[in-house]
Amino acid sequence: MKFSEIPGLAETKKTLIDSVKSNHIAHAQLFVGAEGALNLPLALAYATYIHCQNRQDNDSCGTCAACSKSLKYIHPDTHFVFPLSNVKGDKDEERFKAEILKSWRTFLVEQPFGDLDDWTTSYGGEDKQALISREESREIVKALSLKPFESPYKIMIIWQPEFMHPSAANGILKILEEPSAHTYFILVTNAADRLLPTIISRTQIITVPLLADKEVENYLVEKKSIERKRAAGITQLAEGNINLAFRLSENEEDDSAPMFIEWMRACFKKSFGSLVAMSEEFHALDKLRQRNVMHYGMNMMRESLIKSAGADTLHRVQGEELKFINDFSKVMNVYKIEKSYALMNDAAYHLERNGSAKMIFLDLSLQLSKTLNP
Numbered sequence: 001m002k003f004s005e006i007p008g009l010a011e012t013k014k015t016l017i018d019s020v021k022s023n024h025i026a027h028a029q030l031f032v033g034a035e036g037a038l039n040l041p042l043a044l045a046y047a048t049y050i051h052c053q054n055r056q057d058n059d060s061c062g063t064c065a066a067c068s069k070s071l072k073y074i075h076p077d078t079h080f081v082f083p084l085s086n087v088k089g090d091k092d093e094e095r096f097k098a099e100i101l102k103s104w105r106t107f108l109v110e111q112p113f114g115d116l117d118d119w120t121t122s123y124g125g126e127d128k129q130a131l132i133s134r135e136e137s138r139e140i141v142k143a144l145s146l147k148p149f150e151s152p153y154k155i156m157i158i159w160q161p162e163f164m165h166p167s168a169a170n171g172i173l174k175i176l177e178e179p180s181a182h183t184y185f186i187l188v189t190n191a192a193d194r195l196l197p198t199i200i201s202r203t204q205i206i207t208v209p210l211l212a213d214k215e216v217e218n219y220l221v222e223k224k225s226i227e228r229k230r231a232a233g234i235t236q237l238a239e240g241n242i243n244l245a246f247r248l249s250e251n252e253e254d255d256s257a258p259m260f261i262e263w264m265r266a267c268f269k270k271s272f273g274s275l276v277a278m279s280e281e282f283h284a285l286d287k288l289r290q291r292n293v294m295h296y297g298m299n300m301m302r303e304s305l306i307k308s309a310g311a312d313t314l315h316r317v318q319g320e321e322l323k324f325i326n327d328f329s330k331v332m333n334v335y336k337i338e339k340s341y342a343l344m345n346d347a348a349y350h351l352e353r354n355g356s357a358k359m360i361f362l363d364l365s366l367q368l369s370k371t372l373n374p
Helices: 010-021 039-051 065-070 093-110 116-122 134-144 166-171 173-177 213-224 228-238 242-250 256-269 272-284 287-309 319-331 334-352 357-372
Strands: 028-032 078-081 154-159 183-189 204-207
Touching (some): 028 039, 039 065, 134 154, 134 173
Parallel strands (some): 028 204, 078 154, 154 183
């Protein structure tokens, strides 16, 4: 991957490029970002730039022998470690190990902004917690004990190190602190708080922010040929997560807005019969659309708070949605908004953990009705 293929993040890209130009590459770096941040694509582009034989001012050349291999993720001096779970119904462990690197390369080519769920789905993993096994630490040490094959540098990219078995994490501490010359570690995490403090202390942290709304919207319009108005609606739900934006763009027109408006009116009017019927409708939605409704609701609470504070320039909605917010905020105050947001956030948490959608939605609706009518 090249830096030019990654939207936004200009300052982060410049920092990484400058470190190579000045020959001040930290031997171990930790790319930290929230879920949906493009820290893995950045790590891949960074590795491509380090290996590039004809570096440009702002990117790798993309045409030299090193780039040709890096862009296919087959450069012999770039090594990968990533979480795995067993393949459903497959007990042939040796075959699995032999094929998994091919699956990984295909995944990076086809879903460069994908997350752990996308990765597990791509190779047919079981619905169990993926992890980086203790054997991987031995493989890391073994791979980095060899001299580089083609490049002056060796690069080890560890994706999602928070899923490392404790033995694996402890097993790489020494080589992480004292790697051989021209050997670089790039750890890519979405949960730095779950890493061993001894790993964090041995790395230079690179914080990768989520994309700005306009960057996501423009990418959808320019790269996915999505109509601007729909792209704006998707962007609002994605909240800087471009992978989620892609998923949303693959669905038919999202109906979160009319559903949310009807839902709030039923809660305010204490129309319990309607709320029971809506809980059945909510239960029938797929998990992505259920998630969208909750996150849309939280976004609307944010917009209501902005309206209540008189900070209209910060609004992310327009048209009919803005009209609804203007009306809705008249019956809301800071306490109601804060309480409603917290209730929706808790409901989203329980949905992610496979709670009963019908029960979660109905319980949430009753609590919202009580909050809106104290």
